[in-house]
Amino acid sequence: MSVPRLNLYDFTREQLRGQLVRWELNPVHVARLWNYLYIELAASLDAMPELPPKLRARLAAETRLGVLPTALETASSDGFTHKYLLALSDAEKIETVLMRFTGRVTACVSSQVGCAMGCVFCATGQMGYTRHLTPGEIVAQAVHVARTLKLSAPVGPTVGRAPAGSETDRRAVLRPGLHPQRLRNIVLMGMGEPLHNYDAVMTAIDILRDETGLALGAERITLSTVGVVPGILRLAQEMRPLHLAVSLHAATQAERATLVPAAKKWPLDELMAACRTYSETTGRRIFYEWTLIEGKNDSEAHARAVGELLRGLDAQVNLIPLNPTDGYAGAPTRSAAAKAFQHVLATEFKIPSTVRQRRGIDIAAGCGQLAVAESAG
Numbered sequence: 001m002s003v004p005r006l007n008l009y010d011f012t013r014e015q016l017r018g019q020l021v022r023w024e025l026n027p028v029h030v031a032r033l034w035n036y037l038y039i040e041l042a043a044s045l046d047a048m049p050e051l052p053p054k055l056r057a058r059l060a061a062e063t064r065l066g067v068l069p070t071a072l073e074t075a076s077s078d079g080f081t082h083k084y085l086l087a088l089s090d091a092e093k094i095e096t097v098l099m100r101f102t103g104r105v106t107a108c109v110s111s112q113v114g115c116a117m118g119c120v121f122c123a124t125g126q127m128g129y130t131r132h133l134t135p136g137e138i139v140a141q142a143v144h145v146a147r148t149l150k151l152s153a154p155v156g157p158t159v160g161r162a163p164a165g166s167e168t169d170r171r172a173v174l175r176p177g178l179h180p181q182r183l184r185n186i187v188l189m190g191m192g193e194p195l196h197n198y199d200a201v202m203t204a205i206d207i208l209r210d211e212t213g214l215a216l217g218a219e220r221i222t223l224s225t226v227g228v229v230p231g232i233l234r235l236a237q238e239m240r241p242l243h244l245a246v247s248l249h250a251a252t253q254a255e256r257a258t259l260v261p262a263a264k265k266w267p268l269d270e271l272m273a274a275c276r277t278y279s280e281t282t283g284r285r286i287f288y289e290w291t292l293i294e295g296k297n298d299s300e301a302h303a304r305a306v307g308e309l310l311r312g313l314d315a316q317v318n319l320i321p322l323n324p325t326d327g328y329a330g331a332p333t334r335s336a337a338a339k340a341f342q343h344v345l346a347t348e349f350k351i352p353s354t355v356r357q358r359r360g361i362d363i364a365a366g367c368g369q370l371a372v373a374e375s376a377g
C-alpha cells in the first residue's frame with residue numbers, strides 16, 4: 001500500500017524545518033520554501049524554480065501541495081462577495097467566502113465538512129457532519145483567497161485599461177470588482193464548529209499567523225463557536241490570541257435548546273460560566289452573536305433578557321438578521337425591530353452592538369447558508 005503524500009500546507013514552519021532535518025537536508029532551505037508557499041503563493045512545485053535539487057526531489061516524491069481546485073465560483077450581484085466551492089482530495093467539498101467591506105477583505109473559512117451541531121436555521125447544520133478538515137485544508141482556503149486577491153484586477157471593475165487580450169485584461173474580466181489587496185482578516189465562521197476540531201484549527205491559525213508568511217495578526221482572526229464549553233476553557237487556558245465570538249441566539253436555556261441542539265450538551269449556565277472564565281483569564285471582550293428571527297427572538301423583552309445575561313461582562317452583541325435556508329421557515333427581523341433591540345442594549349445595559357451587513361445572500365454565502373451547493377442557484 002502506498003504511503004499517502006504529505007500535504008505541505010499541514011506543516012508549521014517549525015514542523016517543515018523538522019521534516020527537512022529528517023530528510024537530512026539543510027534546514028536553512030525552509031525559508032525559501034516557506035516564501036514560495038505563503039508569499040509568492042505558488043500553486044505547484046513547478047512555480048518554485050529556485051529550490052535545491054535534493055529538496056525538490058524529496059518534495060516531488062513524498063509531498064503534495066494541497067491547493068484546493070475550484071469546483072464552482074459565484075459572485076454576488078453587487079460584486080462584493082465571492083463564494084468558492086472547493087474540492088478536497090477525497091472528493092468532499094467545502095465552501096469558502098471572500099467578502100469585501102469598505103477598506104478590508106475578509107475570508108470566511110470552513111473547519112469541517114458539514115457540522116455536527118445541528119443549529120436548526122443553518123444550512124451546514126441541516127446537512128450533518130462528514131469529517132474534520134486537516135490544518136492544511138483550512139490553510140489552503142486562506143491561500144486560495146490570498147492568491148485570488150493577488151491575481152485580481154489592478155483597478156477593480158474598470159476593465160479595458162490593459163491591452164485587450166493581455167494577461168492583465170483577462171484577469172480583470174475574470175475578477176471584476178476585486179482590487180489587488182492583501183488578505184488581512186480571517187473568520188472561522190464557514191462550515192463546521194471550529195472548537196469541535198480544536199487541534200487542527202489551532203495549527204492552521206499558527207500557520208496563518210506566521211510572520212514570515214501570510215502574517216495575519218491575532219486581532220484579525222475571529223473564531224466563532226456555538227458554545228463548546230471545553231474548547232472555550234481550553235482557549236482561555238492556552239491564552240490563544242484571537243477574537244472569540246459565541247453564538248447565543250437566545251437568553252434562556254429552554255429557548256436556546258430549540259435553536260441550538262448543542263445547548264443540551266453544554267447548557268447556558270455552563271456556557272456563560274466558561275465565557276466569564278475566558279474573559280477574566282484573557283482580558284478579552286467576547287462577541288456574542290444573535291441571529292435575529294422575526295417573532296422568535298427579536299422583541300425588546302428578548303433584548304432585555306440578553307442584557308441581563310451579559311450584565312457585568314465585557315461584551316459586544318453582533319445581531320445577524322436571519323439568512324434564508326431551505327430547511328428553516330423563519331424570516332429575518334425587520335430593520336426597525338433590529339434598531340429597537342439595539343436601543344434597549346445601549347440605553348438600558350450600555351452594551352455595544354452592531355447589525356451585520358447582509359452580504360452575499362443572493363449566492364447563499366451569508367451566515368448559516370453554506371452547504372456545498374453545486375450550482376450557482
Ligand code: SF4
Nearest residue numbers: 115117119122125192
Ligand atoms: S451555525 Fe455553525 S455550529 Fe451551528 S450548525 Fe451551522 S456551522 Fe454548525
